[in-house]
Amino acid sequence: MTHLIRAGLVLGLAIASFLVLRSLILQGRLSFPEFALRPPLQESNTAQWANQPLEFSNSPACAGSLCHQDIYDVWVTSDHGGVACETCHGPALAHGQDTNISVRIDHEECTLCHAKVVGRPLDFPQVDPAGHYSETTCTSCHKAHRPGPPSIISHEVSEGSDCLSCHGAGAPPDRAVPADHIGRTNEQCLSCHEAAR
Ligand code: HEC
Ligand code: HEC
Ligand code: HEC
Ligand code: HEC
Ligand code: HEC
DSSP states (O other), rough: OHHHHHHEEEEHHHHHHHHHHHHHHHHTSOBBBTTTBBBOOOOHHHHHHHHHHOOOOHHHHHHHHGSSSSHHHHHHHSSTTSSSSHHHHHHOOOGGTTTTOOOOOOOOGGGHHHHHOOOOOOSSSSBBBTSTTSSSSSGTBBBBBSSSOOOOBOOOOOOOHHHHHHHHSSSOOSSOOOOGTTTOHHHHHHOOOOOOO
8 A cells, every 4th residue: 555655645746846847937937948948928929920011912912903813814713723823923912012023933943832742642733853844944834824734736637737827827816826835836836735636
C-alpha cells in the first residue's frame, strides 16, 4: 500500500509543479524563450494583424467597372477559375488608383504549382519541367487565363498542307489564328496542334 501512496505523492507533486510553472509562464512572470515557452501575446497579436494595411481585393472586382470583364469571363469558366487573379498578379486593392500592376507569377513560375512533386495529389495536372517542351516558355502554348493544351485540329491534315491559306489573314473570326500566332509558319503548326484521330 505505501508504495502506491509514494507513487501517488510523486505524481501529485509533478502535476502541481506543472500547474504552477504553467500559470507563471501564462502570467508572463517566467519565460524560457529558447524553448518557445513565453506568455502568449494575444492582445498585441490581434492589434498587430488589425494594423496590417489591406492590400488584396478580389477577382470579381477586377471585372468590375468594365476593366477586365473580357479576361474575367474567359478565366472564370477555365481550369484556372479557382486561381484568383491576385495569386498571379499580386495585391490589387490599390490598383484602382495606381494603375501600376504586374504579373507576379510569370511563365517561369507556372512550375510553382505544376512541377511534378511526389507529395502532390496524382489527379492534379503536373509536368516534369525539364522533359515537358523545355525549349520554350509555358505561355507560348498555354494561356494563363485559359490553360489547357492547344486545340486539337478538328479535320484531317496532310503533311505540308498550307494551314494559313484557311486560318491566316482573311479567315472568318471563328477560324482565324489568335493574335499571338503572328509570325508562326505552316511548318510550326503541327508541333503544337495535334490532328484528331
Ligand atoms: C495563372 C496565373 C494568372 C491568373 C490566375 C490570372 N492571370 Fe492575368 N496574366 C497572367 C500572365 C502570365 C500574363 C502575361 C500575358 C500572358 O502570357 O498571357 C497575364 C496578363 C494579364 C493582363 C495583361 C495582358 C492581357 O491579356 O490583356 C491583364 C489585364 C490580366 N492578366 C488580368 C487578369 C485578371 C483580371 C485575372 C482574373 C480574372 C487574371 N489576370 C488572372 C497570369 C495570370
Ligand atoms: C497557384 C497555383 C497555380 C499557378 C501559379 C498556375 N496554375 Fe495552372 N492550374 C492550377 C489549378 C488549381 C488548376 C486546375 C487543376 C484541376 O482542374 O484539377 C490548373 C490547371 C492548369 C492546366 C490544365 C491542365 C489540364 O489538362 O486540365 C494547365 C495546362 C495549366 N494549369 C497551366 C498553367 C500555366 C501555363 C501557368 C503559368 C502561367 C499556371 N498553370 C499557373 C493552379 C495553378
Ligand atoms: C510546345 C508547347 C508546350 C509548352 C511550351 C508547354 N506545354 Fe504544357 N502541354 C502541352 C501539350 C500539347 C499538353 C497535352 C499533352 C501532353 O501532356 O504532352 C500539355 C499538358 C500540360 C499539362 C497537363 C498535364 C496533365 O497531366 O493533365 C500541364 C499542367 C502543363 N502542360 C503545364 C505546362 C507548364 C507549367 C509549362 C512550362 C514549364 C508547359 N506546360 C509548357 C504543350 C506545351
Ligand atoms: C481547306 C482549309 C483548311 C486547311 C488547309 C486547314 N484547316 Fe484547320 N480548319 C478549317 C475549318 C473550316 C475548321 C473549322 C471546321 C472544322 O472543324 O472542320 C478548322 C478547324 C481547325 C482547328 C480547330 C479550331 C477550333 O476552334 O477548335 C484547328 C486547331 C485547325 N483547324 C488547325 C489547322 C492546322 C494546324 C492546319 C494545317 C496543318 C489546318 N488547320 C489546315 C479549315 C482548314
Ligand atoms: C507554340 C504552339 C503553337 C503553334 C506553333 C501554333 N499554335 Fe495555334 N494555338 C496554340 C494555342 C495554345 C492555342 C489556344 C489559344 C487560346 O486559347 O487563345 C491556339 C489556337 C489556335 C486556333 C484557334 C482555335 C481555338 O481553339 O480558339 C487556330 C485556328 C490555330 N491555333 C491554328 C494554328 C495554325 C494554323 C498554326 C500554324 C501557322 C498554329 N496554330 C501554330 C498553340 C500553337
